[in-house]
Amino acid sequence: MTLLILAPNARPQIWAKEFKRLDPNLDVRIWPNVDHLEDITYALVWNAPKGVLSTLPNLRIIFSMGAGVDHFFLDSSLPDNVTICRVVDSLLTAAMREYVILHTLRYHRNLPELEQQQKNHTWNELADKQIHAKDQTIGLLGLGVLGKSCATLLAEMKFRVYGWSRSPKNIDGVSCFHGEEELKTVLQNSKILVCLLPLTKETKGILNACLFSELPKGACLINAARGQHLVEEDLLNALDSGQLSYATLDVFNEEPLPVQHPFWEHPKITITPHNASITDPKSVSKQIHENIRRDVLNMPILNTVNSKLEY
Ligand code: NDP
Ligand code: OXD
Secondary structure, three states: EEEEEEEEOHHHHHHHHHHHOOOOOOOEEEOOOOOHHEEEEEEEEEOOOOOOHHHHHOEEOOOOOOOOOHHHOOOOEEEEOOEEEEOOOOOHHHHHHHHHHHHHHHOOOHHHHHHHHOOOOOOOOOHHHHHHHHHHHEEEEEEHHHHHHHHHHHHHHOOOOOOOOOOOOOOEEEEEHHHHHHHHHHHOOOOOOEOOOOOOOOOOOOHHHHHHHOOOOOEEEEOOOHHHOOHHHHHHHHHHHHEEEEEEOOOOOHHHOOOOOOOOOOOOOEEEEEEEEOOHHHHHHHHHHHHHHHHHOOOOOEEEOOOOOOO
């Protein structure tokens, strides 16, 4: 029973320490310091170099270090007979809620305009821009663990919330829509649109010119899901034309965002460095350890991923 930590830029030593604290008998190795590949039965992975997982002949479970698992499916040599698990963690969900509420309220309360006014020493109440939460419409693309939690909190705050998922849902206070045919209804009602979809073949590039054109003019976008959901050129055009007013982006096609990228200097774009919600090793190591225990006892594994759906 050996766990390999295969996450070169994601604090592997801290994770190893947490596992040792939980279970001093667990054999934990940090890639690339592995002598006997056949020893490895479990791998904890984040943005691993392609091809490594297929060299582990006795691998039983691959754990994603995050909620998203798109990083696995980029690797065409991913073994297909191995269980894949992802993170579902109350601290991760809480941090994402904070992020979504922070940036939603920022647009709802016209903070970008107020910051500009302060720079110009301008006193203007923006009275005609005051919109009550009950009249503000917010769209959530993705009603999974994170999207549902954000949608519910926004609804509790009395916002008018429209949510979209693949399968039908029933969430208190949230108008739920599903499938491609119902996406338009969500978009046409979303003055602030939040993306919390997994990145899959179906959702790649979904934040594009066609989608933006369905939003009310001057809508705001918050993308905390994956950079590849967004067609960057289309966002720049939509901001230039005024179809979109502002965008907050936590995730990017290339990370770190290259220093010369036009998003950095754009007056209508707010950038955060993929830190909307960062996995907490102390909290998440427990669920990985629990799944290892379950595997040893032949019990059902928690938080598994459907490889066909890629999430
Ligand atoms: P879940 O798997 O719990 O939820 C995914 C949701 O998206 C579900 O509601 C699902 O529908 C919906 N969905 C999937 N495919 C489609 C589709 N083709 N059309 C419509 N809806 C679809 O994921 P989480 O909520 O846990 O996480 C979402 C994403 O957030 C992660 O994949 C990751 O990329 C990102 N993330 C970003 C972080 C950051 O710091 N920026 C931190 C953590 C996660 P259904 O319910 O019907 O299955
Ligand atoms: C995740 C992430 O998927 O941090 O958890 O993006």
